[in-house]
Amino acid sequence: MIDHLLNSISETELKNDPFDYKFVKNIFPDEFYHDLINNLPEKTEYTPINESGTVNKNYSSERFMFDLNYENIKNQDLKSVLVEINPKRNEDEEILNIFNFYKFTYDSEQVNKTLRKDGPHEGYAEYIFFRD
Numbered sequence: 001m002i003d004h005l006l007n008s009i010s011e012t013e014l015k016n017d018p019f020d021y022k023f024v025k026n027i028f029p030d031e032f033y034h035d036l037i038n039n040l041p042e043k044t045e046y047t048p049i050n051e052s053g054t055v056n057k058n059y060s061s062e063r064f065m066f067d068l069n070y071e072n073i074k075n076q077d078l079k080s081v082l083v084e085i086n087p088k089r090n091e092d093e094e095i096l097n098i099f100n101f102y103k104f105t106y107d108s109e110q111v112n113k114t115l116r117k118d119g120p121h122e123g124y125a126e127y128i129f130f131r132d
Contacts, residue, residue: 002113004029039079041066073102080130086123096127104129 005027012022028036046064050057054065072078081104085092099106106127115125 001029001032002110006113041072041078045072070098073098079132080128082126082128084124085127086121086125088123099127099129102131104131106130 008024008027009022012024015021015023026033043064046066048061049055049063049065050059050061052065066072068081068083073081081099083095083099085095087093087096106129111125111127116122
């Protein structure tokens with residue numbers, strides 16, 4: 001899957017207006033994407049972002065947040081989570097411990113491939129936690 005992701009990103013044209021960006025189509029393999037969509041939490045488990053206290057009440061009511069709290073992490077229906085973490089930060093080390101406690105694992109090779117080696121986000125990587 002990592003090869004598919006990296007190829008999708010590298011083969012996508014870099015746009016420059018109004019800033020540098022890439023719009024990556026079909027970033028996930030079809031089978032994974034269908035599994036991902038079929039295993040999302042029910043919409044009732046999301047909070048409208050403009051009711052979350054994290055943005056202005058006038059913010060779009062079309063955006064939602066999934067609260068990654070202990071209750072949701074303990075829920076055995078939750079099979080995978082993507083979190084950006086820097087394990088050198090105490091708070092992020094605690095996140096690793098919490099997911100480990102609730103029997104989530106991650107692929108160290110996948111984490112290493114996403115590790116930022118310099119810049120303002122040095123040390124951060126995407127951790128895809130999963131459990132059976």
